[in-house]
Amino acid sequence: MSEAPVREDAGPVDLVIIGAGPTGLFGAFYAGLRGLSVKVIDALPQPGGQLAVLYPEKFIYDVPGHPKILAKDLVRLLVEQASMFNPIFCLGERAVGLRREDALWAVETDRGIHRARTVLIAAGIGAFQPNRIGKPEIDQYEGRGLYYVVTERRPFRNKRLLIVGGGDTAVDWALNLKDFAAHITLIHRRDQFRAHPGSVAELMRSGVEVRLFHELKALHPGPDGWIREAVIFDNRTGEETVIPVDAVIMSLGFKADLGPIKGWGLETVGSRYIKVNARMETNLPGVYAAGDITAPEGVEPLNLIVIGFAQAATAVNYAATYINPQAKVFPGHSSEMRLR
Incomplete structure (x- = not known):
């Protein structure tokens, strides 16, 4: 399984991403495109989320550009893509708390505190265990x-x-x-x-x-x-x-639950979804959510990897404008962004 680079940094970052599954990894890459500093926190010892834990040897057929791709290979490529901008990976850390500290958000884990200007929750189906x-x-x-x-x-x-x-x-x-x-x-x-x-x-x-x-x-x-x-x-x-x-x-399915996230003051839908609007904003200013953990207003949740990618990009673009109100939501196409 792919290993993500890990380094320590005690200072605040622009964005903390909770969850190193496909949505979180793509969010880390896209945040890099926007020039944001990023930490990625995940309870698992390796990136990839469900893809790494539940079915690394299975083919996935609905990822754009890939007629089919093994889950473990998709994880490897997503880690490689995210690593272009040197995010800080904090693996083997379980996020247990979220609180406001002046102008920053503090994400508490079972190993310490991570402070950021914005937060993106991309925790997949949350805490899960097989039925x-x-x-x-x-x-x-x-x-x-x-x-x-x-x-x-x-x-x-x-x-x-x-x-x-x-x-x-x-x-x-x-x-x-x-x-x-x-x-x-x-x-x-x-x-x-x-x-x-x-x-x-x-x-x-x-x-x-x-x-x-x-x-x-x-x-x-x-x-x-x-x-x-x-x-x-x-x-x-x-x-x-x-x-x-x-x-x-x-193969009897999995029990999914928001776990500690339920106590963070977020508006939720049932026991497994965080309510978000079209900007992927939660009810907490500067806190966004994307991927399988979300219930967007007005539509039925679609738990697909491709949807998570789009939601991560949406969340990151609006997080960039939250950090800098002078920034544009649409930053231009990636080829133009890379030339700057």
């Missing part, structure tokens, strides 16, 4: 062939794999591993998928064995304690089937 099946007799196999989070393909080479779920993560991993694993069975408790329709159509054309209206009932270990069989059942008839497996991926 679990909640059955101890199944969860006991985590670490012995049961996976709730997958970050690489290597453990599944030539394995008999069972994938449980019907969302993008389940379908994408099935497609990603179909020529890597020995055999893949995907079960879903109903006949409607939450995954992208194009991906579902590709899944149905692939060699993946898909069983609809099926759920996982039990797992059986081999002599070494690792999973060797799965008991699945048809939830319409109750009929059970025992299938040989070496690994099980449970």
Whole structure:
């Protein structure tokens, strides 16, 4: 995984970005274009957010200019792009507080205080953890062939794999591993998928064995304690089937929550969104938000990387005018900006 440059700087910066996912990384690059000094804070030890933690080996198909790109490669390129302007990366730090100190904002982390003239919250889906099946007799196999989070393909080479779920993560991993694993069975408790329709159509054309209206009932270990069989059942008839497996991926979605951000005085929508206007401004002057964590006024949130990029650019341009009211919101095109 790409490593971001890290350096210490005790002085205030123009912009603190909370979150080093795609939105935060592009925001750091764009802030550099605007001549702003930047710190990027993230609780993870490496940049990339969900792309780095949840699916670095998965292809992404909706990034402009890339017919398809591995998530880890997109992270590498975003870090390279952001690093053109030498932002300060503060990784492995969890933002826990935000308060006003005279003309500055102070972002408190579990390792110190970072002061800035403006703040951009690009924390993705906030604090997240995988949904679990909640059955101890199944969860006991985590670490012995049961996976709730997958970050690489290597453990599944030539394995008999069972994938449980019907969302993008389940379908994408099935497609990603179909020529890597020995055999893949995907079960879903109903006949409607939450995954992208194009991906579902590709899944149905692939060699993946898909069983609809099926759920996982039990797992059986081999002599070494690792999973060797799965008991699945048809939830319409109750009929059970025992299938040989070496690994099980449970793709049951994630619980997302704003976490400490809820106590920062921001206007929120539900438990996972920060309310913003068209300028990506929050209700706190000089504090902006962009990406999956936002609920823009008047529209339904669209949790897409490309939307996060646009929102980050919007937020940074308005942050630049907040810092310097004489500055223009539209700074000119990037080729013109680079010539200055």
